[in-house]
Amino acid sequence: MLADVPDIDLATTCVSPRHALSVLASEPHDLLFLDVSMPELSGLDFLRALANPPVTVLLTAHVEHALVAFDLGVRDYLLKPVSKQRLHRCLEHIRPLLSAARADSAVKAPPRLSIRCGNAHRLIDIAQTQRIEAAGNFSLVYTEEERIFASEALKDLERRLTPFGFVRIHKSHLVNMRFIRSIFASDVGLGNDLLLPLGRAYRAAVVDALR
Incomplete structure (x- = not known):
């Protein structure tokens, strides 16, 4: 009905x-x-x-x-x-x-994200999720406390997280913008001194998102 x-x-x-x-x-x-x-x-x-x-x-x-x-x-x-x-x-x-x-x-982000991990689901805090890295058809989710192997493709997680402050910086990397500290010619620096590659095709969108 x-x-x-x-x-x-x-x-x-x-x-x-x-x-x-x-x-x-x-x-x-x-x-x-x-x-x-x-x-x-x-x-x-x-x-x-x-x-x-x-x-x-x-x-x-x-x-x-x-x-x-x-x-x-x-x-x-x-x-x-x-x-x-x-x-x-x-x-x-x-x-x-x-x-x-x-x-x-329209203005509230969900506090947690449900991700598939094999036959189970994990709930992770979006605010504490720093970045996500592609691993074939799966993904590695990095929070402030742990690394989680997710049974979901990076593109699917990107679709769900883009409205909540995540930006694609490379074909293999999705980053929470609140953890970005610097942008170089070909790298993005995070708060824990980690450098991730910045794809040429993504650079303009990343800079625009951070303005």
Whole structure:
């Protein structure tokens, strides 16, 4: 039914609570439709696990969940099965809240990034991530504390991190601009006295980004 609503963009459908926690930790979302009945973790416990939940609508087959849901900050709840009319009333109620959430998400970076590491996901602090280096179809993520082998290509991490102050300086290097201390003819210097190669094709974009 959401696909028929023109001003709602269905960004992600998650198949498990673990998947949903990973998605919400790595990318901001304005609106969450959350089912109470999920494997491994109930919708209410899932909501308790979120530090900064988006505008949330709860789906439930039991009206008694409503009081607990509202205590947790849920903005509306839908009794299953959900009719189109009830969904549209819900959306009319939360649209003003979505406008405020979108304004906030435009200026806030997610505090952490979820990266795939083999069969698991790691959550890393974006502010502490210094640089990322290509390793074939994989990547090496360097934070202030450790090096992490990520099962993701550099170009995919670049797409997710560019809005949050990361810049490509070379075909093999993506850097957090807050750690750049100097730019030379063919190198970029970081705060820990590390020199990384600066590709000729990237130099103008790097200089422009740092202005």
